[in-house]
Amino acid sequence: MDWSFIGAHVPDYLEGAWVTLRFGLYGVLCSLAVGVLCCLVRYFRIPVLRQVAAGYVELARNTPLLVQLFFLYAGLPRVGIRLSAEACAVIGLTFLGGGYMAEAFRSGLDAVDRSQAEAGACIGLTPAQNIRYVIFPQALATAVPAVFANVIFLIKETSVFSVLAMMDLMNVADTLRTGGGRTVEVLFMLAAAYLLILLPVSVAATLVERRLRYAGFGDSRPV
Amino acid sequence: MSEPILRVQDIRKSFDGSGVLRGVSLEIREGEVVVIVGPSGCGKSTLLRCINGLETIDSGEIRLHNEVISGRKKDLHLVRQKIGMVFQSYDLFPHMKVMDNLLLGPVRALGRPREEVEKEALQMLDRVGLREKADVYPRTLSGGQKQRVALVRAMLMNPELLLLDEITAALDPEMVSEVLNVVIDLARGGMTMAIVTHEMRFAEAVADRILFLEDGVILEESDPETFFHSPKTERAARFLQSFTYASRRDGAEKQSKNNPQG
Numbered sequence: 001m002d003w004s005f006i007g008a009h010v011p012d013y014l015e016g017a018w019v020t021l022r023f024g025l026y027g028v029l030c031s032l033a034v035g036v037l038c039c040l041v042r043y044f045r046i047p048v049l050r051q052v053a054a055g056y057v058e059l060a061r062n063t064p065l066l067v068q069l070f071f072l073y074a075g076l077p078r079v080g081i082r083l084s085a086e087a088c089a090v091i092g093l094t095f096l097g098g099g100y101m102a103e104a105f106r107s108g109l110d111a112v113d114r115s116q117a118e119a120g121a122c123i124g125l126t127p128a129q130n131i132r133y134v135i136f137p138q139a140l141a142t143a144v145p146a147v148f149a150n151v152i153f154l155i156k157e158t159s160v161f162s163v164l165a166m167m168d169l170m171n172v173a174d175t176l177r178t179g180g181g182r183t184v185e186v187l188f189m190l191a192a193a194y195l196l197i198l199l200p201v202s203v204a205a206t207l208v209e210r211r212l213r214y215a216g217f218g219d220s221r222p223v
Numbered sequence: 224m225s226e227p228i229l230r231v232q233d234i235r236k237s238f239d240g241s242g243v244l245r246g247v248s249l250e251i252r253e254g255e256v257v258v259i260v261g262p263s264g265c266g267k268s269t270l271l272r273c274i275n276g277l278e279t280i281d282s283g284e285i286r287l288h289n290e291v292i293s294g295r296k297k298d299l300h301l302v303r304q305k306i307g308m309v310f311q312s313y314d315l316f317p318h319m320k321v322m323d324n325l326l327l328g329p330v331r332a333l334g335r336p337r338e339e340v341e342k343e344a345l346q347m348l349d350r351v352g353l354r355e356k357a358d359v360y361p362r363t364l365s366g367g368q369k370q371r372v373a374l375v376r377a378m379l380m381n382p383e384l385l386l387l388d389e390i391t392a393a394l395d396p397e398m399v400s401e402v403l404n405v406v407i408d409l410a411r412g413g414m415t416m417a418i419v420t421h422e423m424r425f426a427e428a429v430a431d432r433i434l435f436l437e438d439g440v441i442l443e444e445s446d447p448e449t450f451f452h453s454p455k456t457e458r459a460a461r462f463l464q465s466f467t468y469a470s471r472r473d474g475a476e477k478q479s480k481n482n483p484q485g
């Protein structure tokens with residue numbers, strides 16, 4: 001292992017990591033919004049939109065991100081819509097992630113007994129208040145593990161951004177590898193970089209899950 | 224006589240083509256306690272659920288203070304702010320402490336100041352003997368305690384009418400009276416209530432009027448004294464009979480009378 005090579009290229013990886021993290025985060029945040037929207041549309045059984053949401057979820061989850069990105073980056077310009085690589089990256093990741101997040105939230109909502117919604121309605125809450133104070137906090141407690149799994153999955157998926165010529169971690173490594181040929185060092189740093197980004201997310205997931213369990217239902221608290 | 228708070232006019236409701244309510248009319252006046260009894264599946268719970276719009280009705284009309292409340296889609300929450308309901312399954316919010324369960328409706332739905340409601344909530348918890356439970360999560364409570372909290376939660380909305388749907392049906396027998404005593408206390412305080420129950424002695428104690436519902440229609444309507452001691456319909460008599468048992472020893476005595484030698 002050539003440690004001086006590794007030391008010399010840490011700044012390159014930091015730059016790459018910044019791209020990965022930044023656009024990954026944009027994608028994750030937008031995915032969460034799309035996911036919540038989709039599952040609300042389905043929960044309230046809003047006609048037409050509900051079928052659209054169901055179709056979207058299937059499309060998003062059953063096509064590869066690579067294909068979705070090609071479609072945005074190479075396909076759309078054919079009909080006169082030209083987007084920057086960054087915009088394509090965020091839209092693509094949101095398209096993919098929204099479908100997964102919608103399913104995660106739906107599993108959470110399904111786990112909340114319908115009688116809870118009735119009890120909320122019976123104390124005069126509006127449907128929106130009922131969702132916000134009664135249904136969603138309970139659904140979230142169930143959905144959180146799946147949501148965090150999706151966050152990690154989406155950040156890893158950003159490695160596909162390199163096809164858009166974005167200098168994310170994957171592309172930085174690729175460039176170094178084809179340039180200098182130090183494959184072992186390059187890949188070692190790449191794996192380490194992803195690990196450094198994602199390990200804290202995993203730890204955060206565990207903490208949040210535990211916290212929600214305590215605050216959520218008042219059980220499994222150590223005596 | 225005072226104007227009725229609630230007027231239900233010939234409502235009908237069917238699920239999958241079978242009529243659950245087949246033309247039910249009733250009126251409830253202020254301060255009145257109406258108990259609805261009848262065999263399982265006779266439509267009692269459906270009747271209550273129709274009143275506060277948890278079920279839609281197929282025809283007929285429901286009025287609260289002369290205002291039509293049936294068939295509404297919008298602003299149903301405004302109606303439900305005036306009609307409280309407590310269920311068999313308590314349905315406390317498991318992710319909130321008892322106090323937050325109590326505050327949610329008055330603070331969020333009615334927009335009342337938190338401190339003011341909190342004071343009231345503590346007083347009412349005190350009244351039902353649960354003041355020290357304000358800060359715990361519902362899962363640590365017994366069934367009877369949960370149901371008392373559910374009653375307080377409904378009462379804190381200051382409802383004009385309270386609907387109780389078999390609120391002791393899921394309780395262990397020794398917890399039934401701690402809950403029903405709260406209801407009797409509310410009745411004494413002048414709370415207007417429509418109660419569905421299988422506890423006949425409670426019904427007799429609390430009711431101003433008994434409705435006997437069978438197969439989606441009201442078969443008999445009378446004061447508790449009449450209903451429990453000289454029911455007008457044969458069907459009601461048979462229903463009441465099902466709550467009493469012939470003692471084994473009674474039977475033995477009779478037998479020995481019949482066979483003096485024996």
